[in-house]
Amino acid sequence: MIKNIKGTKDLFPNATLNIQDIERHLNIFMNIHGYGEIRTPIFESTELFSRSVGEHTDIVNKEMYTWIDQNGQNLTLRPEMTASVVRAYIQKQLWKTEPISKFYYIGPSFRRERPQKGRLRQFHQFGIEAIGSYNPEQDAEIISMAYNIYKMFGVNNLEIKINSLGSNNIRKKYGNDLKESLMKYKKEFNDSEMTRLEKNPLRILDSKNKNTQKIVHENAPNIFDYISNEDNEHFNAVTNILNQLNIPYTHDQKLVRGLDYYTKTVFELISSDLGAQDALCGGGRYDNLIKELGGDNIPAIGFAAGMERLILAMNLDNNDNINTDIYIINLEKNHIPQAMQLADLLRKELGVAVYIDSLRRSIKSQLRHANKINAKFSIIFDSESLKANKVLIKNMNENKQEAILIDNIISYFESE
Numbered sequence: 001m002i003k004n005i006k007g008t009k010d011l012f013p014n015a016t017l018n019i020q021d022i023e024r025h026l027n028i029f030m031n032i033h034g035y036g037e038i039r040t041p042i043f044e045s046t047e048l049f050s051r052s053v054g055e056h057t058d059i060v061n062k063e064m065y066t067w068i069d070q071n072g073q074n075l076t077l078r079p080e081m082t083a084s085v086v087r088a089y090i091q092k093q094l095w096k097t098e099p100i101s102k103f104y105y106i107g108p109s110f111r112r113e114r115p116q117k118g119r120l121r122q123f124h125q126f127g128i129e130a131i132g133s134y135n136p137e138q139d140a141e142i143i144s145m146a147y148n149i150y151k152m153f154g155v156n157n158l159e160i161k162i163n164s165l166g167s168n169n170i171r172k173k174y175g176n177d178l179k180e181s182l183m184k185y186k187k188e189f190n191d192s193e194m195t196r197l198e199k200n201p202l203r204i205l206d207s208k209n210k211n212t213q214k215i216v217h218e219n220a221p222n223i224f225d226y227i228s229n230e231d232n233e234h235f236n237a238v239t240n241i242l243n244q245l246n247i248p249y250t251h252d253q254k255l256v257r258g259l260d261y262y263t264k265t266v267f268e269l270i271s272s273d274l275g276a277q278d279a280l281c282g283g284g285r286y287d288n289l290i291k292e293l294g295g296d297n298i299p300a301i302g303f304a305a306g307m308e309r310l311i312l313a314m315n316l317d318n319n320d321n322i323n324t325d326i327y328i329i330n331l332e333k334n335h336i337p338q339a340m341q342l343a344d345l346l347r348k349e350l351g352v353a354v355y356i357d358s359l360r361r362s363i364k365s366q367l368r369h370a371n372k373i374n375a376k377f378s379i380i381f382d383s384e385s386l387k388a389n390k391v392l393i394k395n396m397n398e399n400k401q402e403a404i405l406i407d408n409i410i411s412y413f414e415s416e
């Protein structure tokens with residue numbers, strides 16, 4: 001038997017109904033905040049991710065699904081969506097036609113991580129990217145939107161962690177000091193951690209090794225102590241607005257995030273209800289990325305959230321079934337076309353959900369099925385009534401039944 005790949009999931013209709021519902025709410029939420037949906041391809045040039053997410057990050061180093069295409073091109077299934085959005089923005093030179101671009105997205109991303117609860121190899125992200133503003137109110141808008149989305153979906157026990165990484169030259173100095181402070185412990189680090197320390201010291205802070213985490217926690221300097229007065233002012237302006245919007249947060253001076261493109265504000269939203277994979281969403285500023293990838297000098301900030309983790313945090317039951325208004329029970333082979341025509345007419349004229357049986361089951365089992373899928377009415381095509389151009393309409397809740405002229409069915413339901 002061929003099975004799905006580890007870390008991927010099949011979603012059957014009772015599960016997708018919940019997701020469709022979440023997506024509907026997200027679409028409305030984004031639109032009323034002035035964000036429009038962008039859809040970019042699922043695969044891109046590998047270089048896009050190594051240059052943006054960063055060559056020495058876990059994502060690029062060991063988690064990407066990458067292959068050489070028949071024509072020798074190096075391609076990758078997107079491990080995140082910010083890089084693709086930025087690529088599309090630059091390609092269209094959007095800064096020339098609009099001073100600010102506000103996008104949101106929903107779709108699959110791929111990372112070859114070790115699967116566990118809340119961690120998949122094909123997972124789904126939704127997120128936003130606001131491209132064009134340096135101002136702190138843009139940071140506050142993004143962070144408050146992230147928070148309000150979870151509130152909208154009834155997720156509690158939320159914590160926002162926020163920090164500032166300053167601008168790039170600060171990261172260089174901080175990286176050097178970090179390296180110096182940790183070199184004393186080099187015997188304790190494995191080869192990949194030593195490579196990180198040598199090539200991109202900040203990435204040692206993402207190590208999942210408990211001993212390394214302890215050493216880092218006890219000895220690493222805080223990046224926040226390195227940021228300039230200007231960056232500090234920006235950070236204070238962001239937190240001031242958050243205070244006034246009543247968005248609760250804690251300042252975590254060790255938060256650095258696992259991707260290389262960040263500058264200044266970074267944040268994560270976690271929920272204590274989630275267990276080990278507690279990050280619901282994460283994001284931050286990336287004021288240099290657009291220029292680094294060949295665009296103008298344009299600032300940006302955004303976040304992305306895991307759909308599967310949102311669903312875990314919402315603690316949803318699977319829905320029973322799709323919604324059905326009318327169930328058409330057909331009993332004779334020669335009535336099939338007429339029954340199908342009526343189903344179409346009802347859907348078109350009344351916009352109702354009509355289910356029609358295709359198993360040619362007995363009336364008893366069709367009625368049982370109609371009950372199971374919560375049909376409000378059944379229309380029974382029985383030979384006797386059809387002789388008088390009528391069908392039987394059964395109200396499933398009240399258990400009453402009447403014969404109605406086929407020509408009057410639409411007006412019958414209009415008055416129901």
Ligand code: HAM
Nearest residue numbers: 080082119120123279280281282283284302303304306
């Ligand atoms: P990230 O922190 O790598 O950031 O991912 C964002 C969210 O995606 C995580 O908080 C988590 O909920 C979800 N996620 C990540 N990996 C997995 C996985 N293997 N299984 C399930 N869920 C996962 C980014 O991707 C950045 N692009 C965020 C951003 C947007 N920064 C600025 N703009």
